[in-house]
Amino acid sequence: MLINLSTTIALSCPACGCLEKEKINIFELPAGELKQLSCSCGAEKAALKRKNNSQIQIHYFCLHCNKAHKITVSAQKFWRSNGLHPLSCRETGLNPGFFGPPTLVNEEIKKEKQDLELMAAELGFDDFKSPDVMLQSLDLIHDIAADGALSCECGSDEINIDLFSDKIQLICNNCGSHLNIDAVNQNDLKNLRQLNKVQLHTIQGKPNNF
Numbered sequence: 001m002l003i004n005l006s007t008t009i010a011l012s013c014p015a016c017g018c019l020e021k022e023k024i025n026i027f028e029l030p031a032g033e034l035k036q037l038s039c040s041c042g043a044e045k046a047a048l049k050r051k052n053n054s055q056i057q058i059h060y061f062c063l064h065c066n067k068a069h070k071i072t073v074s075a076q077k078f079w080r081s082n083g084l085h086p087l088s089c090r091e092t093g094l095n096p097g098f099f100g101p102p103t104l105v106n107e108e109i110k111k112e113k114q115d116l117e118l119m120a121a122e123l124g125f126d127d128f129k130s131p132d133v134m135l136q137s138l139d140l141i142h143d144i145a146a147d148g149a150l151s152c153e154c155g156s157d158e159i160n161i162d163l164f165s166d167k168i169q170l171i172c173n174n175c176g177s178h179l180n181i182d183a184v185n186q187n188d189l190k191n192l193r194q195l196n197k198v199q200l201h202t203i204q205g206k207p208n209n210f
Contacts, residue, residue, distance in 0.1 A: 015063075018039060021106075034048070152172035152175060
């Protein structure tokens, strides 16, 4: 009987935001040694260490909070899991990555891509200066809203969205307060990923810029 001791890790790059995957087998992870995972852009994303025969330590850099996280999982969970396991951000509760069987990892990546493509088709992909940044920004705002962390200082959580070529404008349905969020480059995405809460407020009656 052939036992395939391997897993696939998909992790978004903290530098460029790209979600890439890497398959790892047990022979690439000798006990006590570090294995570095890097993005195609050259940025370091994670480091793995097999502490002993029963534990795997995962250090990963998070694009949501710009900090490093560390988890320790059992070898059974890491090598022989039948499901996906998130690599969570402790600051925001969002997931910059996950690991598990390659088939499930590929399906999840495909699903995320299809969701973005569907959103792009609905919104008019060609209307934005940076379509990919705009779609990722919308996805992040959706996650924040889903966690109940998008609101206005007036107390309302009924927030509308208007899209422009270079920004997202959030509008409170109750008091009309505005918040402009730039969505043009990777720095705009990095700033948004570091938030676990967005609140609208008005400064001297004018829209507030994020």
